[in-house]
Amino acid sequence: MSFLSRLRRVPFWSWIWFLVGALYFILPLFATFEFSLTWDPAIPFKAYQRSFADNKFWETFIYSNVLAVATIIFSIVLIVPTAYWIRLRLPQARRIVEFITLMPFVVPAIILVFGLIRIYSTPFSIPFTDIVFMQPLTNFKAGTNILIVSGYMVLAMPYMYRSVDTGMRTVDIRTLTEAAQSLGANWFVIISRVILPNIRSALLSGALLTFAIVVGEVTLASFLGVNAFGPYLFLLGQHRAYEPAALSFFSFLLTWLAMGLIQLVSGGQGQAAGAH
Amino acid sequence: MSYLSLSNITKQFGDTVVVDDFSLDVEKGEFVSFLGPSGCGKTTTLRMVAGFEMPTAGRITLDGADITEKAPNQRNVGMIFQSYALFPNMTVAQNIGFGLGVRKEPKEMISQRVEEMISLINLENHANKYPYQLSGGQQQRVSLARALAIHPQVLLLDEPLSALDAKIRVSLRAEIRAIQKKLGITAIFVTHDQEEALSISDRIVVMNAGLMEQVGTPFEIYNFPQTQFVANFVGSLNTANAEVSDPVKGLLNVDGVQFITASDIKSRKKGDAIRVSVRPERFSFAFEEKKENVLDCTIENITFLGSVVRIQVKIGEAKFNMDTFNNPFLDLPKIGSKEQVTCSREAVLVLDE
Structure with missing residues (x-):
C-alpha cells in the first residue's frame, strides 16, 4: 500500500483534530517568528543579529550548556546503575524509587532552592566541636556550580529515570546480564558494552529532556545567583521586545534539532535492536 | 571423582524449598537432562551450576575445584538461554567473539575462533548480520557458538528449544547433540519436554517439587520408572x-x-x-x-x-x-x-x- 493511499484511509475527523492540534502549536510559534522579524523592515533578522552580537548571550548560553552537559553526565552516572540494579536485583524497591523520582513534580523548584541555600550556606563542622571541615558551598563559585548541578539533577530526575527505565524494559536486561556474566564479563564491561549501547536511544531522550530543562531554567539559577541563560532570557523579556522573541524561536529550533537527533539515533537503534 | 559434582544441594527462597538435597555426579563428556514440570527446581539447579543462584546448602565441584562460592564470570561455564540472549547491538561475529574479547585474547586468535565457530554452526554468510536479521533457530545456533567459543568446561542449556517451532526444534536438538559429541563437552540440558530429553540425553534426571525422582538412561526412565510420577510424566x-x-x-x-x-x-x-x-x-x-x-x-x-x-x-x-x-x-x-x-x-x- 502506497503512502498516499494509506493517508487517504485516515478518517476525516482524525485529520480535523490533527490540524487543530498542529495549529495550536504552530500558530504561536509562527507569531513569535513573525514578530521577531518586524523590528526593522529594512533588516528582517535585526533582532537575531543584535541577540547574537551580545556577549552576555554567548556567555550565559555557553555556561548553561556546560551546566546541562554536567547535569546529563552526573545524572547518567547516578541513574543508570540505580535503574539497572533495581531491575536486576531490587524490583521490590521500584515503587519507592519511582515515588522519589516524582518528588520534583510535587516539590516546587523554589522550595528546592531555598532548601539547598539553607543547608549549604553554613559551614560544615564536626558535631559538638568548632572544627570546620568545609566552607559553605554558596561562598565560592565551584561550590555554587556543584549546588546548581545537583539541583538540576533533581529536577531532571523524573525524565531521566523514566527514560532509562523504559529503555531497560525494552531489552531483557536480566538475561543479557547473565549471558555476559557467563562469558566472563565483569560489571563494568556489562554496563559499558552491553547495557549502555542497548539503551542509547532512551539515554539520548533523557539527556535531551534534561538539556531542555537546564537551558531554560530560571528559579534555581536566579536564587543561586548564577549567570545562566534562563535568567538572562527572563531579564531580556522584561526590558526588550524583539530579542526575546528571536531567542525564543532560536530555542525552539535548538529543541527541534535535538528531537531530530533523537529520531536519527533511535532509528538506528531500532534497527540494531530489531524485534526485541 | 566425577567431573561435575553436585553434593546435597538445597536452595530455599524464604521458607520455600525449591531444590531439596540434590546430589548428582556428571562424567566428562556426558549429556545430562533435567526433566520435570514447571516449578520442579530444574532451572534453579542449573542456575546454581552457572553461579546465578547461590545454594543454601551443599557444594558444587567442577574438575576437582570447588566452585560453589565463585562468581558466574569466574566459572568458565557456557550458558544458552531460552530467549537466545544475543546482544542486539552486536553482529553475529561480535557476539561470538565477545567472551574471548573479555578474556583479552589476541585479535588474530579471536577472529580465527569466531570463524571456526561460525563454520561449526553453518552460518558462514551471516557473520555480519545483527540478531534481528536472523531466524529464531539461527539465533539459537549463534548463542550456542558464542557459549562454545570460550572453551567452557560445562555447557548449560536452559530450555534452549522452547521458543522454536516444532520442526526447527527437532533439527536443532540433533545439531546440538552432534556438536556436543564432536567436541566431547559436558552438557546439562533443562527441559520439560520428555521427547526432547529422551532423544538427546545420555542420562535423564527426573525432578518433581525440588526432589530428584529418578536418574537413569532414557531407556531405563521410560521402561523402568521407579515412581508413579516418573511413569506419569514420561510417556x-x-x-x-x-x-x-x-x-x-x-x-x-x-x-x-x-x-x-x-x-x-x-x-x-x-x-x-x-x-x-x-x-x-x-x-x-x-x-x-x-x-x-x-x-x-x-x-x-x-x-x-x-x-x-x-x-x-x-x-x-x-x-x-x-x-x-x-x-x-x-x-x-x-x-x-x-x-x-x-x-x-x-x-x-x-x-x-
Missing part, C-alpha cells in the same frame, strides 16, 4: 486402583478383573489397596498373540493420532488406553464390540507413589 500411562489378591504370585484384582504383575509385591498383604500402571503400547489384541494377562474388554473409543491409533477399552469397570501403530490396512474393531486384550506381566507396574 502416556494408564493407572487404576487395584487390590492385592496373592502377593506371592503377583495377582491383583482390578475392578473384578484379575491381573498378574512382575513387580515385587511380596511385602504387601492380601487385600492391600494399590495402584497399577500399564503403558498404552504394552497392550495388544489377544487374537494376535496371547501373553500372561488376557483380559475381556469393550471398545469404548478410537482416536487417530497419526502414526498411532489410540483405542480406549473398558476392562471390568476400569478404562485403559491401548496404542497400536497405524498402517493403511489396520483392521480396527467397532466401538462397543467385545474383544480381548493382552499384556505381559512385566507391563503391569506397581510403583511407589
Whole structure:
C-alpha cells in the first residue's frame, strides 16, 4: 500500500483534530517568528543579529550548556546503575524509587532552592566541636556550580529515570546480564558494552529532556545567583521586545534539532535492536 | 571423582524449598537432562551450576575445584538461554567473539575462533548480520557458538528449544547433540519436554517439587520408572486402583478383573489397596498373540493420532488406553464390540507413589 493511499484511509475527523492540534502549536510559534522579524523592515533578522552580537548571550548560553552537559553526565552516572540494579536485583524497591523520582513534580523548584541555600550556606563542622571541615558551598563559585548541578539533577530526575527505565524494559536486561556474566564479563564491561549501547536511544531522550530543562531554567539559577541563560532570557523579556522573541524561536529550533537527533539515533537503534 | 559434582544441594527462597538435597555426579563428556514440570527446581539447579543462584546448602565441584562460592564470570561455564540472549547491538561475529574479547585474547586468535565457530554452526554468510536479521533457530545456533567459543568446561542449556517451532526444534536438538559429541563437552540440558530429553540425553534426571525422582538412561526412565510420577510424566500411562489378591504370585484384582504383575509385591498383604500402571503400547489384541494377562474388554473409543491409533477399552469397570501403530490396512474393531486384550506381566507396574 502506497503512502498516499494509506493517508487517504485516515478518517476525516482524525485529520480535523490533527490540524487543530498542529495549529495550536504552530500558530504561536509562527507569531513569535513573525514578530521577531518586524523590528526593522529594512533588516528582517535585526533582532537575531543584535541577540547574537551580545556577549552576555554567548556567555550565559555557553555556561548553561556546560551546566546541562554536567547535569546529563552526573545524572547518567547516578541513574543508570540505580535503574539497572533495581531491575536486576531490587524490583521490590521500584515503587519507592519511582515515588522519589516524582518528588520534583510535587516539590516546587523554589522550595528546592531555598532548601539547598539553607543547608549549604553554613559551614560544615564536626558535631559538638568548632572544627570546620568545609566552607559553605554558596561562598565560592565551584561550590555554587556543584549546588546548581545537583539541583538540576533533581529536577531532571523524573525524565531521566523514566527514560532509562523504559529503555531497560525494552531489552531483557536480566538475561543479557547473565549471558555476559557467563562469558566472563565483569560489571563494568556489562554496563559499558552491553547495557549502555542497548539503551542509547532512551539515554539520548533523557539527556535531551534534561538539556531542555537546564537551558531554560530560571528559579534555581536566579536564587543561586548564577549567570545562566534562563535568567538572562527572563531579564531580556522584561526590558526588550524583539530579542526575546528571536531567542525564543532560536530555542525552539535548538529543541527541534535535538528531537531530530533523537529520531536519527533511535532509528538506528531500532534497527540494531530489531524485534526485541 | 566425577567431573561435575553436585553434593546435597538445597536452595530455599524464604521458607520455600525449591531444590531439596540434590546430589548428582556428571562424567566428562556426558549429556545430562533435567526433566520435570514447571516449578520442579530444574532451572534453579542449573542456575546454581552457572553461579546465578547461590545454594543454601551443599557444594558444587567442577574438575576437582570447588566452585560453589565463585562468581558466574569466574566459572568458565557456557550458558544458552531460552530467549537466545544475543546482544542486539552486536553482529553475529561480535557476539561470538565477545567472551574471548573479555578474556583479552589476541585479535588474530579471536577472529580465527569466531570463524571456526561460525563454520561449526553453518552460518558462514551471516557473520555480519545483527540478531534481528536472523531466524529464531539461527539465533539459537549463534548463542550456542558464542557459549562454545570460550572453551567452557560445562555447557548449560536452559530450555534452549522452547521458543522454536516444532520442526526447527527437532533439527536443532540433533545439531546440538552432534556438536556436543564432536567436541566431547559436558552438557546439562533443562527441559520439560520428555521427547526432547529422551532423544538427546545420555542420562535423564527426573525432578518433581525440588526432589530428584529418578536418574537413569532414557531407556531405563521410560521402561523402568521407579515412581508413579516418573511413569506419569514420561510417556502416556494408564493407572487404576487395584487390590492385592496373592502377593506371592503377583495377582491383583482390578475392578473384578484379575491381573498378574512382575513387580515385587511380596511385602504387601492380601487385600492391600494399590495402584497399577500399564503403558498404552504394552497392550495388544489377544487374537494376535496371547501373553500372561488376557483380559475381556469393550471398545469404548478410537482416536487417530497419526502414526498411532489410540483405542480406549473398558476392562471390568476400569478404562485403559491401548496404542497400536497405524498402517493403511489396520483392521480396527467397532466401538462397543467385545474383544480381548493382552499384556505381559512385566507391563503391569506397581510403583511407589
